[in-house]
Amino acid sequence: MRGIAPMLVSLGAWGVVAGVAMAKVGLGLWLSLAMSMLVFAGSAQLTALPLIAAGAPIWLIFGAVFIVNLRFVIFGAVLHPFFRHYSPGRRIFLGFVNTDASFIKFMADHNHLNGPALRSQTWYFVGSGVICWLMWQTSTVVGVLLGSAIPSSWSVEFAAVLALIAMLVPMCAARPALLAVVVASFVSWLTQPLPLRVGLLLAVIAGIVAGYWADVRIERLKQQEGRP
Incomplete structure (x- = not known):
């Protein structure tokens, strides 16, 4: 938990941004929560929401989201040597809980691995992903509930970017x-x-x-x- 705590600040800020965006589109609390729980991809949600609001065709929405999330194909290829010994079902679950934050943290702490991950290392990855998932749901709800009360002049998006920069700086040593x-x-x-x-x-x-x-x-x- 302590290892991924700095990243949760950035993730929480992005979650609030996504929640505010969903509230302004008019999805409502339950639809917003369902989208966050099932999609669990901030960049994909923020890409889809303006298209949904504009009444774009479903194929365009799916195409835009697919392109934005293609980076997870790269992440998956990088992680494959560590988790290839697991069943397809378990690897699908590992892919679902994978986030930018958990991927960065796992690779930073385990870049010395030359083969399959140990059980403890797998649980480390799962734990990081689940914690990120919980933070995303919580911050999304906060954003939806406060969406109408947060003025645009506050630039919540900029605060999220600053939090992300603060997370990346220590890793650039x-x-x-x-x-x-x-x-x-x-x-x-x-x-x-x-x-x-x-x-x-x-x-x-x-x-x-x-x-x-x-x-x-x-x-x-x-x-x-x-x-x-």
Whole structure:
């Protein structure tokens, strides 16, 4: 719990933002809660809500949400070596509780793994995901209930971004992580004009490739320096 606590601040802020957005669209408490419980993806919800409000066709809503959530395909591929020994049903559950926060925390604490995760490490991942799920539901309800009372001038979205930055800064101590953040940020800024938030997916891919390249490069330099 203590390990993921800083990330819960950012997650809670995003949950409030999503709740406020759902309230302004007019979904109501129960529909909003059902959406958060079943979808459990803040970026997907925030992408779908304006389209729902505009009366967009269902195929467009699903297409936009699919593109935004494609990063979880990448996350799943990265996590597959650790959880491949589990049954498909259990892996589906692990995929459901996977979040940006739990993925980042798990990889930061277990990047030394070279094979299947131990039972304790799997429970660590599940526990992080369940805690994130509970925080998301709670903060979403708060956002829905306070939606009409929060003026737009408060810029709750900006507070959520600040919380996310505060979460990422301590993780940038390692050079590969710092390079990944810089590259992803630049690509995200560069691809802003692209529709359906495709730039988000490209930024994730670019950040992962840059971080992986830097990690491999550093390991090779260490090996060369260690040679007689």
